[in-house]
Amino acid sequence: MTLLTYLRRKLGLTGTKLGCAEGGCGACTVMLSRYQTHTQQLLHYAVNACLAPLCSLHLVAVTTVEGIGSVARKLHPVQERIARSHGSQCGFCTPGIVMSMYALLRNNATPKMADVEEAFHGNLCRCTGYRPILEGYKTFTTLMFRIFNVNCVFVSVQESPSLFNAADFAPFDPTQEIIFPPELMSLTKGQGSASLRFHGDRATWLQPASLDEFLRLKWKHPDARVVVGNTEVGIEVKFKNMVYPVILAPAFIPELNAVTHTEDGVVFGAACTLSHMGAVLRQEVETRPPHQTQVFLAVLEQLRWFAGLQIRNVAAVGGNIMTASPISDLNPVFMAAGCRLTLMDRDGSRVVRMDEGFFCGYRKTSVRPQEVLLSIEIPYSKKTQFVSAFKQSPRREDDISTVTAAMSVTFAPGTAVVEDLRLSYGGMAAVTALAGKTAARLLGRRWGEELLQDACSSLAEEMTLDPSAPGGMVTYRRTLTLSLFYKFYLTVLHKLREQAVPSDCLSAAEVYHPETPSGVQIYQVNTVVLDDVVGRPMMHLSALKQATGEAVYCDDVPLYENELYLALVTSSKAHAHILSIDSSVAEAMPGVACCVFAEDIPGSNAVGPITYDETVLADGQVTCVGHIIVTENSPTKKVLKLASILNICSQSFYQPIRTIESGDLEAGFKQADHILEGEMHIGGQEHFYLETNVTLAVPKGEDGEMELFVSTQSASKTQLLVAKVLGVPANRVVVRVKRMGGGFGGKETRTTVLSTVVAVAANKPVRCMLDRDEDMLVTGGRHPFYGKYKVGFLNSGKVVALDVSYYSNAGNSMDLSLSIVERALFHMENSYSVANVRGRGFVCRTNLPSNTAFRGFGGPQGMMVTESWMTDVAQSLGRPAEEVRRLNLYVEGESTPYNQILDQLTLDRCWDQCLQRSGYQQRRAAADLYNRQNRWTKRGLAIVPTKFGISFTAAFLNQAGALVHIYTDGSVLLTHGGTEMGQGLHTKMVQVASRVLGIPCSKIHISETSTNTVPNTSPTAASASSDLNGAAVVNACQTLLQRLAPYKTLNPKGSWEDWVKAAYFDRVNLSANGFYKTPDLGYSFDTNSGRAFNYFTYGVACSEVEIDCLTGAHKNLSTTIVMDVGHSLNPAIDIGQVEGAFMQGLGLFTLEELHYSPRGVLLTRGPGSYKIPAFGDIPTQLTVSLLRDAPNDKAIFASKAVGEPPLFLAASVFYAIKDAISAARVESGVSGPFRLDSPASAERIRTACCDRFTKLVQ
């Protein structure tokens, strides 16, 4: 059992969250404290509770988020500061982030900003964009102390007040922390290291007290698994279904933790954690002469990017070596340095060198079954030795290497002649590999250009990969072997003879060290009425509870008596007939209550949000890997064997194919001076809400009633579909949504995939929270798009004709795909006026899980293609892209291709302010100069606009309801149709009600969203929820105000409570519902007429990046966003939405990649393989400015919708990368338009930067 399961299920401590169960998200972070007898030191360290075996925690104190503070008792400053700095939106990541920070402060009460950044390497947040978290926690750092000392508050900009006031924070007093339990201390001192034995159903855990005992046990159980940090074995057990009947846990054996110094180097016991090893090596680097510490520096460089801190705090160096992973980051260094390992068994020890012979196959070593690894000696380097290590991975922080390498060269004294050379690569074979042939060829050669050329040709020959090699990216990986060697070559050359390296090549040898990001937020404050909270940067109303772990999410609801857990059995084939299902094995398993099949569905098995083209449980056929076939009810999760299945294929489009046409396309192309054609592929995206899908269904036992707690954006849709499958009227089903741990569109319709099966299985209370891998497999994501275009333009750059086709990958059911491709078409011209247009949208049926809504809903894909042809136009004319974009921008009064006239257009204002705030022209000049001076790193810039239509394009959805009760004590219970997923909707609705009723927010409460309070709600989607629900809330509040008016008139000096009481005693109804529908909507594709949108939200972003042409890595240097959100209801929340959406877009366009096997199996099913942006991906300078004086007369209190529109602005980063690649291509004599698909991954960037190295591997 893991610590996380124990905390959540046995102790009911649900503050610690489950986000992935694989150590990749940090949601489960807790602090462990241990008294180390041999050093007499107390250790505090953050760990992932999801990987920590409970058995490993003997004599260890565990501190969870509940233990450090609470809203009811007293908040801890780490809890208060993240909340008040607006660093908690959905809050699901927050307890983990709080605990990472807390553990840091327990070790270092005044950390540097770099320490804070390091502490968060293992934490992910999908909502905030990270900036506010860092800003809040900057207040604990030495930087902040300096600022406090000179008596000023952290405000980056003078134009508007800071979004929070650090001076209001409770001071942090490290002396007041809870102490290590004294009884545990005496127990530790008394027991020392006692032998322990835990015996369970599946495994026996043996913790030996001494090395002798360990060796004896290993002799007796040669097949026993040694476990230290469990970061490898934990994954094998959870995800590869490995069973290890005997586990040996030697983590506390002194010899395995010892660090000793020999004449040749430092010896680390195999159980030394990576954090400890790092600390010792840093100390060595500080105290020894530099020539001795080259290997240590290389190890430290690898450790910098090795997993997150929570993993490094427990993972052992021996675990890394013995796992023998071909992509281990440390083994290449150990091999290049020729480290020596001491192996031991009962009969004695032997020393082996880490060389070609040590790793003898995929995850195999030459260590014998009865042997254990005792220690590793890392040698001092010699005077004439140079060592470097490199890690190239899609994301810098906490990612698996694509290629990892370490290189060591020793020269004959006083010369540049190679005496010894070791080039070690990970990711290029089934084992960590030495490029032995190349090294041998270069012995005795002088370090110079000739050697470089021969080395590259030789490496290209030696480091080959089969085209079908696991991990793919074959050409890229081969190129990297050369690129990394070139970096090493330059680094060494520079150390040998500084002037030998041309100045334009120097940046290629620089080691990447992140800079602390800084942020600027500019907004207009509502200063009209002091008591009015609308327009003020009010904190998210649940933020404090989220930071303390008190906020209740669906899976935090306490277990019901007799509650069963539901497990899914899904198809492993993409398209097949079900020939038979044999459930006997499953039903015979202990704990399994029953299996549920399609024929057990009491109502209809045909479901779907719009078209009923899906099944709750597969019936006769499966149409994707992940299609749910059977469910299983048990008190614990169990795995069921799958039925036999036959493969068949099919392919087609869903109907209708949509077209929007305006102007005269033929005439447009005739008028054009130039015509160009192009295409682009935009990859899909996983929502990666930190809280996976979860449903708890509770049958009520009479009249077919059922209550469901669901993490869904669509309470009403869930209610209707559950009623349909149960065969009961909707009035028997109540769906309740307290809050979600993120939604982003992924919980709009696909939640019903789970909630319907849970409902069907629920004869008793039944719960299911999908594992991360199940969630990613089953619930689909953003539609991948393919866009093809032909564009006609004048010599001036003015675009006059556009013919574009979009093909979206819908998956195995229609879901919302038609509306999504429609929105892509509505955004096909983005912000540009094009007189003659034809856009067509095709929805492709494929055997993948149905794709669905995702922030932007097809709009970003539509606009991404627009910006591709816009870039092509500029490049083919040789004109600056920003000039061509500006020339084509819409002006007030122009009409869209779907005949909507644009009024209150603020695009030009956003554009001009963004140009000016970003210092675009100066940046451009500086980047051009930089590019002239640097061959292997290039900078690029792009400024990109967005115009995002606000309304559901299905007109009937543009309605909302609210229900407001005033109780006789004056307190107000507010309910509306929208759900809270972190976007701050409930906070904004309370602000709205507060303004209308004229009472403070503290008197107003929102408990939840439920179908029995506000019926027939539209999903919380399309960015329109504040507009729609806000107007409904106003409507209800105004009704109540009218009813109270006579009592106010009678008693003008009275209080709110007086008027409420008076009305009550006068028998006035103090409950009112409100309703709103957006007027004048109704677009028709048949006639290309009618208003599609209520209004548009505009924004412009300018980004600058720097790419490493040799590896494809890039740095986000700066982004400036100017966003028109009208009169913001809450600038803190809106800026949070802008930054969060921008970072999600950054993931979409530069990082996140879904990989499938050729047979349709999703391979990227967790944070280990699917990378969302992390803390380190924030642009170093991020400025967000809300456009001033831009009231919007079409939405609540002159505000504008904000949830989705800013996402597309991350395209500025993509096109800045493309700009930088263009500069690199010029160096190789290539110019003009070129195709770059999204995301602009390191692989794509490297491949597009064609040069002498790419040629060698082609």
Ligand SMILES: Cc1cc2nc3c(=O)[nH]c(=O)nc-3n(C[C@H](O)[C@H](O)[C@H](O)COP(=O)(O)OP(=O)(O)OC[C@H]3O[C@@H](n4cnc5c(N)ncnc54)[C@H](O)[C@@H]3O)c2cc1C
């Ligand atoms: C989220 C995450 C991120 C990661 N990131 C990286 C990364 O960036 N780079 C990287 O290289 N790896 C990474 N890893 C892999 C892993 O963390 C390392 O391999 C780690 O060093 C393993 O150490 P451990 O103590 O947890 O091993 P365990 O899981 O406890 O054991 C691993 C293996 O080593 C054997 N073993 C351990 N000690 C001994 C011994 N003394 N004698 C004999 N056999 C022994 C065990 O039997 C087992 O087979 C990551 C893992 C996770 C979960």
Ligand code: FES
């Ligand atoms: S749940 Fe433990 S790291 Fe994600």
Ligand code: FES
């Ligand atoms: S607030 Fe971080 S994941 Fe939602």
